[in-house]
Amino acid sequence: MTEVVMEQMPPVLHGPTEKQRKYDRQLRLWAESGQAALESANLLLVNSGCGTVGVETLKNLVLPGIGRFTIVDDAVVSEADLGVNFFLDEGSLGKMRGQCSTELLLELNPEVHGDWYPKTKGDLNLEKVLATSSTFTLIMYTNPIRPADLAIIQAYGKQHKTPVVLVHSAGFYSYFRILLPGAFPIVDTHPDETATTDLRLLTPWPELVEFAKELTRDIDSLDNHVHGHLPFVVILLHYLDEWRATHDGAYPLKYAEKIAFRNLVQSKMRTDNPEGGEENFEEAVAAVLRAVQPTSLPSGIREVFDYKPTDPQEDGSPFWIIAEAVKKFYEKHRCLPVPGNVPDMKAESEVYIKLQNIYKAKARQDAAEVLKMVQAVPGGRDVDPAEVGLFCKNAAFVKLINASAGGGIDTILNSERLATVAAQEFSNDEMAEETLTPLSLLPIYLALYATSHVESSTREQIVSEIAKAVPGAGVNQRVVQAAEEVARAEGGELHNISALTGGMVAQEVIKVITKQYIPIDNTCIFDGIGSRCQVLRL
Amino acid sequence: MASVEVYPSIEPLRWKYLDRIRTRPGPFTDLDVFEGSAVAQNMDNMKVLVIGAGGLGCELLKNLALSGFKNIHVIDMDTIDISNLNRQFLFRKSDVGKFKAEVAAAFVESRVKGVSITPHKCKIQEFDEDFYMQFQIIVCGLDSIEARRWINATLVDMVDEENPESFIPLIDGGTEGFQGQSRVILPTMTACIECMLDMHVPRAQVPLCTIATIPRQPEHCIEWAHQIAWDKEKPFPKLDKDDPEHITWLYQKALARAEEFNIPGVTYSRTQGVVKNIIPAIASTNAIIAASCCNEALKIATNCAPFLGMPEQNNYMQYSGNDSIYTYTFQTEKKPDCPVCGNRARDLDVNLGWTLKELIEALAVNPSAQLKKPSVRTEKKTLYMQSPPGLEEQTRPNMDKTLLELGLEEGEQIGVTDPAFPSVSFKFALRFK
Numbered sequence: 001m002t003e004v005v006m007e008q009m010p011p012v013l014h015g016p017t018e019k020q021r022k023y024d025r026q027l028r029l030w031a032e033s034g035q036a037a038l039e040s041a042n043l044l045l046v047n048s049g050c051g052t053v054g055v056e057t058l059k060n061l062v063l064p065g066i067g068r069f070t071i072v073d074d075a076v077v078s079e080a081d082l083g084v085n086f087f088l089d090e091g092s093l094g095k096m097r098g099q100c101s102t103e104l105l106l107e108l109n110p111e112v113h114g115d116w117y118p119k120t121k122g123d124l125n126l127e128k129v130l131a132t133s134s135t136f137t138l139i140m141y142t143n144p145i146r147p148a149d150l151a152i153i154q155a156y157g158k159q160h161k162t163p164v165v166l167v168h169s170a171g172f173y174s175y176f177r178i179l180l181p182g183a184f185p186i187v188d189t190h191p192d193e194t195a196t197t198d199l200r201l202l203t204p205w206p207e208l209v210e211f212a213k214e215l216t217r218d219i220d221s222l223d224n225h226v227h228g229h230l231p232f233v234v235i236l237l238h239y240l241d242e243w244r245a246t247h248d249g250a251y252p253l254k255y256a257e258k259i260a261f262r263n264l265v266q267s268k269m270r271t272d273n274p275e276g277g278e279e280n281f282e283e284a285v286a287a288v289l290r291a292v293q294p295t296s297l298p299s300g301i302r303e304v305f306d307y308k309p310t311d312p313q314e315d316g317s318p319f320w321i322i323a324e325a326v327k328k329f330y331e332k333h334r335c336l337p338v339p340g341n342v343p344d345m346k347a348e349s350e351v352y353i354k355l356q357n358i359y360k361a362k363a364r365q366d367a368a369e370v371l372k373m374v375q376a377v378p379g380g381r382d383v384d385p386a387e388v389g390l391f392c393k394n395a396a397f398v399k400l401i402n403a404s405a406g407g408g409i410d411t412i413l414n415s416e417r418l419a420t421v422a423a424q425e426f427s428n429d430e431m432a433e434e435t436l437t438p439l440s441l442l443p444i445y446l447a448l449y450a451t452s453h454v455e456s457s458t459r460e461q462i463v464s465e466i467a468k469a470v471p472g473a474g475v476n477q478r479v480v481q482a483a484e485e486v487a488r489a490e491g492g493e494l495h496n497i498s499a500l501t502g503g504m505v506a507q508e509v510i511k512v513i514t515k516q517y518i519p520i521d522n523t524c525i526f527d528g529i530g531s532r533c534q535v536l537r538l
Numbered sequence: 539m540a541s542v543e544v545y546p547s548i549e550p551l552r553w554k555y556l557d558r559i560r561t562r563p564g565p566f567t568d569l570d571v572f573e574g575s576a577v578a579q580n581m582d583n584m585k586v587l588v589i590g591a592g593g594l595g596c597e598l599l600k601n602l603a604l605s606g607f608k609n610i611h612v613i614d615m616d617t618i619d620i621s622n623l624n625r626q627f628l629f630r631k632s633d634v635g636k637f638k639a640e641v642a643a644a645f646v647e648s649r650v651k652g653v654s655i656t657p658h659k660c661k662i663q664e665f666d667e668d669f670y671m672q673f674q675i676i677v678c679g680l681d682s683i684e685a686r687r688w689i690n691a692t693l694v695d696m697v698d699e700e701n702p703e704s705f706i707p708l709i710d711g712g713t714e715g716f717q718g719q720s721r722v723i724l725p726t727m728t729a730c731i732e733c734m735l736d737m738h739v740p741r742a743q744v745p746l747c748t749i750a751t752i753p754r755q756p757e758h759c760i761e762w763a764h765q766i767a768w769d770k771e772k773p774f775p776k777l778d779k780d781d782p783e784h785i786t787w788l789y790q791k792a793l794a795r796a797e798e799f800n801i802p803g804v805t806y807s808r809t810q811g812v813v814k815n816i817i818p819a820i821a822s823t824n825a826i827i828a829a830s831c832c833n834e835a836l837k838i839a840t841n842c843a844p845f846l847g848m849p850e851q852n853n854y855m856q857y858s859g860n861d862s863i864y865t866y867t868f869q870t871e872k873k874p875d876c877p878v879c880g881n882r883a884r885d886l887d888v889n890l891g892w893t894l895k896e897l898i899e900a901l902a903v904n905p906s907a908q909l910k911k912p913s914v915r916t917e918k919k920t921l922y923m924q925s926p927p928g929l930e931e932q933t934r935p936n937m938d939k940t941l942l943e944l945g946l947e948e949g950e951q952i953g954v955t956d957p958a959f960p961s962v963s964f965k966f967a968l969r970f971k
Contacts, residue, residue, distance in 0.1 A: 015782035016806060024621045028811065028818040029715055050555060056825065063624055063821040079551035082651070086600050089649055108627050171559050172833075172843060190860060229752070344755050349799045352754040438867070481565040488564045492555030495604035496833040499597070503825030507716065507859050510822065517716065518861045528833050529566050529843045531720075531855045532867040 019111075026064050034514035039067045039111075041513045042134060046126065046141035046149060047073035047098065049455070050493040052085045053169040054142045055101045056502025059087065061509060062105050068113040069105075070133060073098035074124040084495050096121065126152045136162055138509060143168035143452045144491065150412075157181065157409035163512055164409045167505055170451070171489025172528035173444045173482070174501040177538070178508055178519055179409045183307060184401040185319050187390055188516045189300075191397040197343050198396065199291050201236055202251050203335060207358050212237040215351070224273050231347040231355055232284035236291060239265050252292060262288040280346040295335045300399045305330070307403055318383045322391045323398075325373035325380075329366070337366035337392035367392040401521045415469065418538055422446075422470045425536075429478070441525040441534040443482035446473060450483070456490035459483045485529070497528045504533075547578035547606070549652070556606050560840045572841045581606050581839055587673040588612040589662055589689060591638040593819050594679025594711050596628045597828030599642055602677070603650040605836045611673070613658040613665075614639040619780070625821040662689055667696050671704065675835050678710045679828060681817065683738050683908070684958050686710060690723065690731035691878045695961045697726045707847065709834050711827040715818040716859040718827040721870070722834050722847030725879070729853065729870040732878035732962075736905040743903075756796060756803035760812040763791035779814045788813060823859065830855060883951050883965035888941060890970055894921055895937040901954065909956040909964065916952055924957065941968075 020027065027035060043066060047054045051073060058069055075081075077092040077100055085101070092100035098116035106114045118124045126149050130136075139153055139162055157164045161181035168175055204212070215230060216238040222230075243252055243261055252261035262285055269281035297305075305327045309315040330336055340363025342356045371388045374380040391398065411417075425440035432439050450465035451457050457465070462483035467474030474480075504524060511519040523538045545561040547553045560581075561574040586607050588598045591614035602610055616638050618629045628645040629638070639657035647655050658665075662685055670676070670692060680686055690708065698704040708723040710731065723730050748754070749761045768777060773787050789809040796804040810816065837845035846867075847853040856866040875884040884906060888897055898914065901907045914921045921936050921944060923929040936944060946952075946968055954964040 015786060018620065020807075021620045022623050024624075024807070024810075025816070025819040026624050027807070028816065029820060059627060060821040060825050063627055065624075079549075080554040083549075083552040084555050084604060086604060086649060090651060107630070109623075110631075172564075347752070347754060349752045349754055349801070352752075353800050484565045488559060488562065489555070490558055492558050494556065494559055494833075494836075496601050496829045496836060499601055500826050500829035500833065503822045503829065504859070504863060506825070507820075507822040508863075517859075520862045524863050529564075529837075530867065531830060531834070531846055531852070531865075533863055533865040535862050535864075 023065060030510070030514050030516050034510075034516050035065065037514045038510065039065055041067050041137040043069045043509070044130075044133070044136045044139045045069065045071045045073075046139065046145065046153060047071055047075075048142050048145050049491060050084050050498075051075060051081070051097060051101075051142070052493045052495060053167050053174065053498035053501050053505075054140060055085055055087050055105070056499045057140060057167070057505040057509070058101075058105055058502075059108065060503055060506030062108045062112045062114075064510070065109060065111055066513075068115075069102075070114070070129070070136075071098040071102050071116045072118075072124070072126060072129055073101070073116070074118055074121065076121055084493055084498070086495075130156050135160055137513060138163045138165065140165040140167060140505070140509070142166075143448070144454055145452070147453055154409050154412075162409075165505060165509060166412070167501065168448045168452070169493050169498045169501050170448060170486055170491055171494060172497055173448055173486060173489075173526065174497050174528075175445050175448055175523060175525040176501060176505050176508075177412075177523045178512065179411070179522065180402045180512075181409070182311060182314060183309070183403050184512075184519070185304065185323070186399045186401065186515055186518060187319070187387075187394050189394065189397045189399050190517050191394075194343075196339060196341060196397070197291075198295070198339050199233055199342075200295065200335070200338060201233070201240060201291050202294055204237060205362055207361065209237070211355065211358055224270065227270060228273070228275075228278045228280060229346060229348045229351070230280055231351060232280050232287055232345050233291075233342070233355060235265065235268075235281060235284040236287065239268065240292070251294075253294065258289055258292055261292065283345055297330070297336070298396050300397060301326075301336065301395055303400045303403055304398055307400060316379050318387055319391075321374055321377060321380055321383055322370070322388055324377070325370045325388075326391060326395055328373050329370050336395040337370060338362045339393050339396065340364070341393075363393065399518050401519055413469065414538065419470055421536055421538060422473055426473075426476060438530075438532060438534075439478065441527050441532075442536065443476065443479040444486075444527055445523065445525045445536070445538070446470060446479055447482040447486040451486060451491065454491075457487060459487040462486055494528070497526070500528070501526060543574070545575045545578060548582075553578075553606060560606065560836065560842045562842075564843060566843055568841060568844065574842075577840045577842070578606070582608050584674045584839060585609045585611065585672055586835065587670070587676045588679065589676065589685070590614055590679035590681075591628075591642040591657075592616065592622065592679065592681070593625045593821075593824040594713065594828045594831075595638070596626045596642055597824050598677050598679050598711075598832060599628070599646045599655060600650075601829055601832035602835065603646050603653040603655075605832055607835075607839070608652060609654050611656045611658065612639050612643055613660065613662055614642075615659055615661050625819060625824055627821070667692065670706065671696065673706055675838060676706055676708050677831050677835055678708065679831070680710075680712070683735075686731050687735070687959060690725075691959050691962045693723075694725045694730055694879050707838055709831045709838075711831040713819065713823045713827050715820070716823055718823050718857045719855060720827050720830040720834065720846075720857075721854040722838070722845065723853070724847050727849070728847050729872045730876065730879045733873040733876045733880075734854075734870050735908060739905045740903060740908060753795065753799055753801060756792070756801060756805075756808055757812050759792040759796040759799070759801060759804055760788065760809050762795055763788040763809075764813050767791045767795075785810050785813065823857075826857060826859075830857075877964040878962055883967040885969045886952075886966040887969050887971050890940065890942045890946075892941050893938050894941070894944060897941065898922065898937075907954075907964070907966075909954060909958075911958065912954045912956050912964075914952055914954050916946065916950060921952070 045054045075097040077088055077095055077097045081088050087101045087104040102114045102116040117129045164179045166177050212234045215234050252258050266285050269278050271277050304323050309320050340360045342359050367389050370392055371385055374383050425442040429440050446466045447462050450462045463474045508519050511517045520535045521537050524535050526533050542562040544557050546557050561577045563572055591612050617635055618633050618638055620634055628642045633641045637659040639659050643655035643657040693706055693708055696704050711720045749758050753759050778784050789806050792809055793804045834845050837843050852867045852869050854868055854870050858864045874880045875882040901909045901912045911924050913923045922933045948970050950968050952966050
């Protein structure tokens with residue numbers, strides 16, 4: 001597995017390369033694997049309107065080193081563009097906006113390639129651009145978009161299973177949606193480090209039991225130094241045994257029992273030493289509620305187990321082959337593979353390293369069992385063992401996005417879903433004051449959605465469009481206010497709102513491309529007046 | 539709805555989109571304070587200060603220039619490093635080594651016609667109140683808590699009830715990886731940075747005995763190389779954390795120690811991360827947080843929509859982007875025992891058996907104190923002074939005395955000063971554990 005390979009690598013005595021130095025601060029977040037995915041990505045931006053939010057998004061993707069981008073934009077740079085778009089200057093006036101923005105964006109990172117269409121005004125042929133370019137990894141488009149162009153993007157997205165991101169920014173409001181071509185599983189979700197500790201104190205395996213017994217055989221006669229350096233895992237295993245001996249073999253699982261058990265551990269701490277206590281026992285006491293816990297199946301992996309891939313191509317992918325094997329493992333052992341990491345704790349170096357190796361060995365053993373199951377099914381021999389190792393290590397945090405039906409490029413308007421969400425959101429709003437929850441941002445989405453294909457609208461036009469999409473919503477006071485706020489902008493972007501939205505869109509595009517961290521599912525709405533976001537699945 | 543009039547600025551074509559929003563009211567605009575016809579001219583005459591020209595600072599300058607602010611100053615003492623180029627988009631490879639403030643100011647001035655940006659390549663502490671008094675809004679994009687506390691204390695100290703110009707809103711942004719926050723401080727009216735100090739808990743330090751005798755983690759081996767081996771062997775006269783040769787030396791030392799204890803995971807990158815205390819940073823989070831700060835600046839400057847920090851309203855937006863996207867926008871309350879904007883002494887839990895030295899160490903790590911070089915006195919006597927040297931020597935013997943021996947009592951107030959915050963006298967009421 002990767003970890004082992006890295007440990008055995010000879011020490012690198014020269015410093016990092018220039019590229020590693022340039023990307024150092026981001027490599028610490030998504031590592032070389034994420035960087036490689038970014039560098040091989042090929043993005044398309046179909047730009048419209050003021051065109052700022054799309055370009056600001058690209059800026060945040062060019063800087064970290066996306067492979068290639070193309071801008072399709074048939075606007076000619078006008079004076080008003082210079083007041084809102086930073087990637088244009090006085091020399092751009094009268095030229096193709098796509099060209100000028102592409103050139104100024106490319107200055108940010110010499111490793112990135114960029115192109116633009118159309119080359120001259122009035123020569124836009126989106127279909128041709130799509131047909132003659134190498135396959136796009138992801139397409140972004142901004143509203144307002146011509147329905148004909150949208151239809152072309154939809155057809156391409158369907159044919160190539162391309163993720164599509166739609167973005168709309170006007171005045172103080174914005175939203176964006178990620179439309180994925182199918183269920184999107186993520187293994188490398190980067191959970192919070194403290195959440196990943198899984199010590200299996202209630203189901204210890206023979207090597208761990210033996211190790212703990214060996215260290216605690218004469219626990220009361222150990223000298224103060226050794227007693228004060230017993231790892232807390234060992235302390236808990238020892239006193240759990242003692243507890244079971246006096247409780248018919250049962251573990252302390254109810255809250256009151258855990259408190260009693262915690263008091264037991266606390267009472268075993270030596271206080272007659274110069275320090276007046278023992279750090280390792282304090283760690284043990286603090287860990288009781290968290291660590292004395294039967295293993296349960298987290299909702300993320302449960303959803304993966306329950307999901308039935310519908311597409312044969314999807315079914316044969318390494319992810320689903322491994323998922324099936326981990327499921328079999330779970331059904332056999334009633335627990336997930338041991339992840340193998342041990343938190344730092346007060347202990348002697350040698351003892352800690354031994355303990356760490358016991359967990360690592362168990363993790364390797366579990367992963368090897370899963371790998372065997374993987375290799376027993378058709379196509380399983382082609383699966384990279386490193387991928388199996390990563391899945392096993394992260395099994396409790398694997399996540400499935402866009403699992404239920406819909407959400408693809410076809411579902412820009414899923415009327416039924418929208419009506420359900422609207423009813424739910426408006427009813428929540430009625431209770432908001434009592435429940436102290438912030439008000440729904442759905443009205444902002446509805447008001448912007450109503451202007452998806454038009455440069456600008458009056459409040460009345462917007463409200464009437466909303467009423468068509470969501471019957472009854474037109475009389476909602478907050479919907480009317482949002483419509484009025486959108487009308488105020490007349491389709492104009494505020495630079496700050498587009499810069500902020502471009503930051504969020506770029507972040508989500510990075511997650512989708514690197515398959516790391518967890519992307520939104522599937523719509524994020526931003527309110528620049530109240531300064532907050534809401535994510536809804538529409 | 540009758541269309542409400544737009545009041546165009548001097549360049550009506552250029553600022554068409556901005557003028558629609560900033561010069562006419564929307565459904566949430568407070569009409570008692572909003573005056574659309576005056577907005578453009580007011581903003582033309584405003585001076586805004588940006589503190590920091592790094593990841594947030596580059597974004598702030600771009601955003602303010604495209605928000606219609608014409609007169610901007612920027613302070614940053616740092617020079618450009620190659621590791622800045624993945625996000626600090628006003629800098630190119632050929633700029634490495636130059637001053638950030640100068641390059642950033644020149645770039646935005648040349649890109650956005652009509653904006654003036656004045657760079658200052660120095661520390662914020664080098665300016666006095668007269669300098670800060672000339673600005674109407676200050677926006678911070680800093681990575682240091684200490685600098686934030688300093689500017690916060692200075693701005694609160696400057697408030698003179700009789701003089702409305704002494705009252706300068708402070709907008710503060712911060713990021714770490716996929717997370718960040720933006721907040722608005724109206725000095726003396728909203729919670730200030732010192733009120734919220736315990737939200738930035740300092741990272742727990744590894745005990746020296748672990749580093750020296752029982753390492754278990756790669757970080758312990760790196761800290762050993764950094765804190766112990768370097769001082770013992772002095773391979774170079776002074777440690778330069780940006781010199782690859784120095785980091786390589788530490789890396790090799792750490793690696794040898796890790797091999798001795800069978801500890802896996804010491805790498806060059808990790809060594810550099812621990813020694814320089816590197817915080818991951820990316821373009822997208824900086825874009826989000828800086829734009830949020832400038833959005834508030836535009837709203838404060840124009841009143842065209844409610845802003846964070848209005849009385850009894852939210853003043854803080856917390857952002858998290860690791861797992862989906864999540865914002866939490868809330869109100870932080872002013873603390874009556876805030877040493878900067880409150881007037882009550884803050885409780886400090888101490889132990890009668892502590893020596894004064896232990897009390898002083900506790901002041902450094904206590905989340906609501908975080909004072910690294912404190913001088914301490916009671917109402918009756920001076921307990922310890924960091925300077926001048928004569929006084930330091932005279933009070934040094936107290937360091938080893940216990941609080942009991944020094945005659946301190948439950949509830950007694952101590953006054954603490956720290957050279958990092960010269961305008962603040964921190965008051966603590968002792969509470970015995």
